[in-house]
Amino acid sequence: MATFLYRLGRLAFRRRRSFALVWVALLAAVGIAASSASSPPDDDFALPGTEAQQAFDVMEERFPDANAEGATARMVFRAPDGEKITATDHRAAVREVVGELGGEDQAAMASDPYAQGGAGVSKDGSTAYSSVTYEVGAMDITDETRESIESAAQQGRDAGLEVETGGDALFAEPDMGNGEIFGIVVAAIVLILTFGSLIAAGLPLVTALIGVGIGVSGIAALGATLGLSATTSTLAMMIGLAVGIDYALFIASRYRAELAEGREREDAAGRAVGTAGSAVVFAGLTVVIALVGLSVVNIPMLTKMGLAAAATVVIAVLVAITLVPAALGMVGKRIFGRKIRAANPETGAPAPDPAGKPNGGTRWAALVRRRPWAVLVTAVLGLGALAVPVGSMELGLPDEGNQPTDTTQRKAYDMLSEGFGPGFNGPLLLVVDTRGSEDAQGAAKQVGEELSKVDGVVTVAPPMFNKSGDTATISAVPASGPSDTQTEEVVHDIRDRAGDIEENTGAKVLVSGATAVAIDFSQVMNDALAPYLALVVGLAFVLLMLVFRSVLVPLKAALGFLLSVLAALGTVVAVFQWGWLADLVGVEQTGPIMSVMPIIMVGVIFGLAMDYEVFLVTRMREAYVHGESPGEAITSGFKLGARVVTAAAVIMISVFAGFIGASEAMIKMMGFGLAVAILLDAFVVRMALVPAVLTLLGHRAWWLPRWLDRVLPNVDVEGEKLNKALTDGGGGSGPEGPGGPQGGSGPSDGGPGDDVPDRRAPEPTGV
The missing domain is CATH 3.30.70.1320 (Multidrug efflux transporter AcrB pore domain like)
Structure with missing residues (x-):
């Protein structure tokens, strides 16, 4: 893979104008197609296999005159x-x-x-x-x-x-706040600080926006054909922008590092795409797996959102490995700041630092290596404490009772609750199918009588039959509000009695309505979470074994992710359900956590967390296979990757945090949860737990059973084969090419491939 991407990077750098024109033409073509496409359809919310959905299907068939879609x-x-x-x-x-x-x-x-x-x-x-x-x-x-x-x-x-x-x-489009603008502004500031150059800072932003533009426009163009609603692009835009900036950032940073080592520009672009680009490809695959895996939930709307977002991530990967090296060719020496170019006018790159002064990443790695047990225990206990509230998490769907108190919808909700009782805002709709009953009217009447005996039901309306007289609807008002646990118990109680009612009367009873839909939706989310986790984590575990040639590193990555996502969910429960620091975040009404929140957080955060894992640990793996000791490899990984990963995480946190200012409670919750999850995963799990665990494992971290090593294909993410091929073949150009004095990496510059067999599968003995 690294060799193929090296050649692709050099080709894109050399033919930069052609590659750039192709992408710009594609953006224009998709944009024209989107502007001329039919209006996207409305969201088709369905819950296949649930009782609420069965009731809706019966209603649609038996009450054709009822306008179920009407506002x-x-x-x-x-x-x-x-x-x-x-x-x-x-x-x-x-x-x-x-x-x-x-x-x-x-x-x-x-x-x-x-x-x-x-x-x-x-x-x-x-x-x-x-x-x-x-x-x-x-x-x-x-x-x-x-x-x-x-x-x-x-x-x-x-x-x-x-x-x-x-x-x-x-209904009006909710106020999203200034999430995208805020995120882009912060991203620009972080990139300027990271690169020290306006041109270099603008490159990841421009390429990411091109990729997102193509993805979102493609969704709009295919909306009417594939049934993609206007909201389908929301997740695609958020994820596409975040990963697009990150992927371009990692490749551009590696390119600068290669130039600093004395490479010719074309060779540096090829090496950057061959090494960092390989990490981008596999990091993108983990995100795609997480997003495509949303289809296991079996909710059409979520499936479409996941697939559309996955397609946008694929575009972001393709942009990173083709358009970014082309853009690097156009930027030229301006990839570095003016001071560096002035100090080194011939190369335009910074001169090597003979003193080798340690940077912040090196100092942090040294600190963790000195106290690995203290860092590990502190981080695990801290994340565990944050995760405690998850045990009392209540799931539900937002309704008008969760609206800000100054809105007319919330005021109307409160007035109805005060005048007619809390349950009036969430009536239950019973669909009574009497086709199997000899006395339809009598059966419907008996259903109403049974319904009035259920604890928690205060009002039962008379049955209303359809024109053919074979199906009736009965409205029942519970004593508790739509999101109360007592209402959920009422729904389950009615459904438990439905079997006896059908046996006695021949009438089939189905419970539906907005409240029952919310209950069924939450149950679907709960039931799907474990299979979804197993699928996503399992596939990603195999993928990471291919990347790292290790069993323990992927296992550590998966366990660390679970810790961070549980801790993030715990903070969401503490703020939005318990009300801790609610005023600080702007939460006006506490209540159940949105049902889709856990599974969306798992999918999005898993993909992004694995991004940081791949980018950070592949640098360690690269140093390790090139001859460094396990401890030295950890330091090298942080020296070369910590600053870039930190910048990427800050950008991501800023993008998500921008949505905390939204007026819609659901959007506010999503923004807060995702921002906290990235904060914990990037700075606690990846920056603290990863080096602590790898320090304790030593050589064993990179252990892979010999039989498994022979079975798994070697994808060469760290560029081991690429470096050997370039060194043996004298590739590159000029005295500073890969065959020159700076052609290697690490202590084994002349031929790192000689150490590879032992590095690939060291025996799990000793540190």
Whole structure:
């Protein structure tokens, strides 16, 4: 692999204009295709195999006239203190508002709160509500319709009532904060500090943006064809930007290091792509495995998001190994800062430092090597303490009760809870299939009677049959709120009774509704987490064995990842569920953790964590196979890679942390969780645990059974075969080529390949 990528890097450097034109042309072509493509479809949220989904399927078949996709709004009215909403003047004001709501072009129907004996009025007479249904989905509601809803609410307020509105008809794209802008700005600052050159700092940003542009535009272009909604590109954009910058950063840094050793520019580009590029390819594969693995969850929306993000990562890898070396050729000597170029006008590269002053990475590695047990125990205990809250984690889906308290949706939610009870915001919908019953009406009635006996159910509505009279729906209101654990117990209790009901009446009962969907979704996530972890970690373990030619290094990498992700989830629970430091983060309402959070964090963080593992440890492996002792290899790895990995981690943390400022609780939670996970994994696991464990293992860290060494293909990520081939063949150009005085790496410059057999599979004895 390293030899192939070396040749590819040299070719891209030599034919830089052609490679750059191909990528720019591809970006333009995909952009044109995206601009002329049909509008992307709405999100198709489905939960195959769950009872809630079965109920929806029956509803779609038996109630064809019901517009399940139509948006809804619920306007809530409350009379002034001490007054009744049923008073004549208040009644007139409410009906006037309802009439205006129902008269909108997109509106299908607006209910009268006072009809059917005042079904829409609370028992204490203080509150009333009107349900409005629309002929189009929430994404198709026009701005004019939303403005008319707000105008109608204001009309009620002008009449002296307290009026708030909930429902998805008011849906608007959530405020994402300035996550992308904040991340790019911080990335630019970090890159300038890392490279000391504006040109060098801009190179990873430009190439990453080109890759992300192609990926996101491709998703938009294929949206209508493949059923990719507008939200499918969200994960692709976030991950693509992060890895695109990282991958370009690693290759550009290796290129600068090769120039500093005296290589000719073309040879330096080839070596950078052959070594760091090999690490990029395998790091990208781990990310792709993690994202594609989301398909095991069996939720179509997650599968599409994972596949789209994986495709964008593949593009980022291709950009890194082809466009980046081409861009390096265009940049020329400006890859270094002006001071370095002025001091060395002939080469444009810094002169070797004869004193060999240790940098920060070297000093940190030396500190960890002196106290490996202290570092290991401290890090493990610290991560373990942060992970403790995971034991009490409650999963759920966000609803209007999780909205900020100053929003009209949250105010409407609270008004309904106060007037009609907490469970009114999360009614259960029972679908009663009576085709197997001799008496459909009697069966539905019996279901209602059984339902009223369930503890925690306060209201049961009469059954409503379809036109053919073979299926009915029954609405039941629980005593507890949608996200309360008591409501989940009510759902399970009803489902437990469904078997006896079917046996006695022949009617099949299915529980659905938004609350049941949230419960089923959380269960699907819980059930999928273990298989997903096994698949992703298992495949990545094999991949890392190929990279490191070791059993213990991949095992250590996987265990370290589990520690960091559990610790990150623990901090999420402490802040968003327990409320610790909630004001500092801007959390206005604590509640259950979003159901998709654990599996998304596992997928995203695993891929990115393995990036840092591959980039950092391959430098150690490279030094080791070139003759250095295990301890010296750790120091060399940190000397050459710690600064770059630190810069990459800071960029990634900044990108994710930017989303903490979003108004949407779900986005805020995702940004916080991912930022904390990267912080812990990069600076605690990779920077502390990795050198401590490798120090304690010594030679055993690189042990691989001889039979396994013969079976596994040697992908040569560390460039061992490449260096030997270049040294033996006198490759490169000029006196400073790979056959020259600086052609080797480490103490075994002349021929590191002589030591390879013993380095590949040392016996596991001694340190």
